[in-house]
Amino acid sequence: MLSFVLKDFIEYDPKLRVRKPILKVPSLVSEIVCYEPGQATATHHHPVQDEIWVVLEGYGEIWVGEERLAIEPTSMIFIPAGIRHGLAASPDSRLVLLFIKSPGITEAASVAPGSSVAAGAGATVPTTGSKLQLEVTDVQAEARDVIQVELRAPGGAELPAFEPGAHVAIDLPNGLIRHYSLSNDWRERDRYVLGIARSSQGRGGSLFIHQALRRGTTLPVSVPRNGFPLDPSATQYLFLAGGIGITPILAMIRWCRANGRPWRLVYAVRSAQRAAFLETLATIGGGSIHLHADDQRSGVFDPVPWLSGDPQGEHVYCCGPAPMMAAVKAAASHRDARTMHFEYFSAPSDGPAALPENRKPFMVELRRSGRSFSVPADKSLLEILEKNGIPVVSSCREGTCRTCETAVYEGAVEHRDYCLTPQEQETGNTMMVCVSRARSERLILDI
Numbered sequence: 001m002l003s004f005v006l007k008d009f010i011e012y013d014p015k016l017r018v019r020k021p022i023l024k025v026p027s028l029v030s031e032i033v034c035y036e037p038g039q040a041t042a043t044h045h046h047p048v049q050d051e052i053w054v055v056l057e058g059y060g061e062i063w064v065g066e067e068r069l070a071i072e073p074t075s076m077i078f079i080p081a082g083i084r085h086g087l088a089a090s091p092d093s094r095l096v097l098l099f100i101k102s103p104g105i106t107e108a109a110s111v112a113p114g115s116s117v118a119a120g121a122g123a124t125v126p127t128t129g130s131k132l133q134l135e136v137t138d139v140q141a142e143a144r145d146v147i148q149v150e151l152r153a154p155g156g157a158e159l160p161a162f163e164p165g166a167h168v169a170i171d172l173p174n175g176l177i178r179h180y181s182l183s184n185d186w187r188e189r190d191r192y193v194l195g196i197a198r199s200s201q202g203r204g205g206s207l208f209i210h211q212a213l214r215r216g217t218t219l220p221v222s223v224p225r226n227g228f229p230l231d232p233s234a235t236q237y238l239f240l241a242g243g244i245g246i247t248p249i250l251a252m253i254r255w256c257r258a259n260g261r262p263w264r265l266v267y268a269v270r271s272a273q274r275a276a277f278l279e280t281l282a283t284i285g286g287g288s289i290h291l292h293a294d295d296q297r298s299g300v301f302d303p304v305p306w307l308s309g310d311p312q313g314e315h316v317y318c319c320g321p322a323p324m325m326a327a328v329k330a331a332a333s334h335r336d337a338r339t340m341h342f343e344y345f346s347a348p349s350d351g352p353a354a355l356p357e358n359r360k361p362f363m364v365e366l367r368r369s370g371r372s373f374s375v376p377a378d379k380s381l382l383e384i385l386e387k388n389g390i391p392v393v394s395s396c397r398e399g400t401c402r403t404c405e406t407a408v409y410e411g412a413v414e415h416r417d418y419c420l421t422p423q424e425q426e427t428g429n430t431m432m433v434c435v436s437r438a439r440s441e442r443l444i445l446d447i
């Protein structure tokens with residue numbers, strides 16, 4: 001038996017919350033975290049670990065997915081794997097938290113090169129660094145310029161769990177990192193299925209996949225992340241998919257069917273030949289599908305008739321090209337923003353990230369190294385960090401993919417991204433350094 005006196009672990013630091021490890025065994029890991037008033041843990045998630053938080057002392061607020069909750073001594077919160085969460089101590093109260101995560105791996109990101117992630121009973125998935133090493137087990141044409149790619153662990157090990165709306169990042173052999181949504185049933189633990197459209201105007205990711213990806217290729221793949229989670233409290237769902245935006249929505253429709261939730265889909269494509277997964281959609285059932293092919297209807301999809309009402313309890317999920325997203329946002333301006341959910345796969349040409357005006361210079365300080373740099377008006381924060389040899393992983397470089405998300409220690413952020421929720425932007429715990437800037441004169445990053 002091991003026994004611990006938890007009060008002996010309590011310690012505060014006015015600069016940053018204090019984390020004290022208590023126990024780490026293969027089945028679970030436990031720590032105490034102590035917060036001075038106002039200190040916080042940035043929004044994050046654990047891809048494969050469930051977590052329990054128990055408040056030992058003090059008061060604060062937590063957020064799990066879109067829910068927020070005041071916490072007090074003896075509060076206990078369960079956070080399932082894959083759900084984004086964070087917390088902050090009240091401005092006038094210290095807070096002491098005991099957390100227990102299971103299984104006891106710390107993070108996939110901390111797995112040593114060449115080792116493996118425990119993903120299921122007795123099975124392991126090979127990893128390199130933070131990436132799973134997965135094999136391309138199937139490549140099929142789905143529609144014109146759209147292929148379906150299936151990934152599995154060599155040896156058939158169980159993969160880290162995912163939720164509808166989740167995506168993975170793939171390191172392509174040509175040096176690009178690209179993000180693709182998972183389309184299959186979230187209960188399948190032996191494979192990830194992606195839909196990938198060929199884009200001749202992109203930077204070469206999809207072209208490479210369409211031209212060079214073959215069965216048997218092994219690819220470094222991130223554990224699934226979810227920036228487009230389905231709110232299970234909705235009473236009905238309206239899905240608006242444009243082109244390859246159908247991919248995360250297909251996974252959501254599978255969830256609706258499995259949970260008996262009513263759903264409607266409007267699927268907008270340039271031509272019917274480009275409509276992927278139509279046969280699959282038709283076999284799922286439990287909802288209605290309206291296909292809008294521009295070439296058959298003499299024009300682009302008009303979302304106004306679909307959004308003019310405001311049915312009680314309906315949530316809308318929209319994923320498609322930027323003009324469609326803008327039209328949907330305009331048509332739904334009368335609806336509660338908390339019921340509208342968007343996932344961008346490219347940044348709008350007239351969105352906040354594209355606006356050169358009001359870009360002011362500012363100072364950035366890196367808390368851990370103490371280095372500081374000035375960021376001129378015509379350069380992004382990411383460019384300045386890269387120029388000074390600070391490693392920040394990036395992919396889209398336009399604020400849509402969340403790869404460059406960086407924790408903010410101090411300062412006011414001017415968010416210009418398309419991936420944080422309004423609540424996350426308001427909290428200001430993290431920022432996308434590829435597009436977002438400072439509202440204050442100085443930002444201190446937690447790197």
Ligand code: FES
Nearest residue numbers: 395397402404434
């Ligand atoms: S690199 Fe994609 S959000 Fe910054």
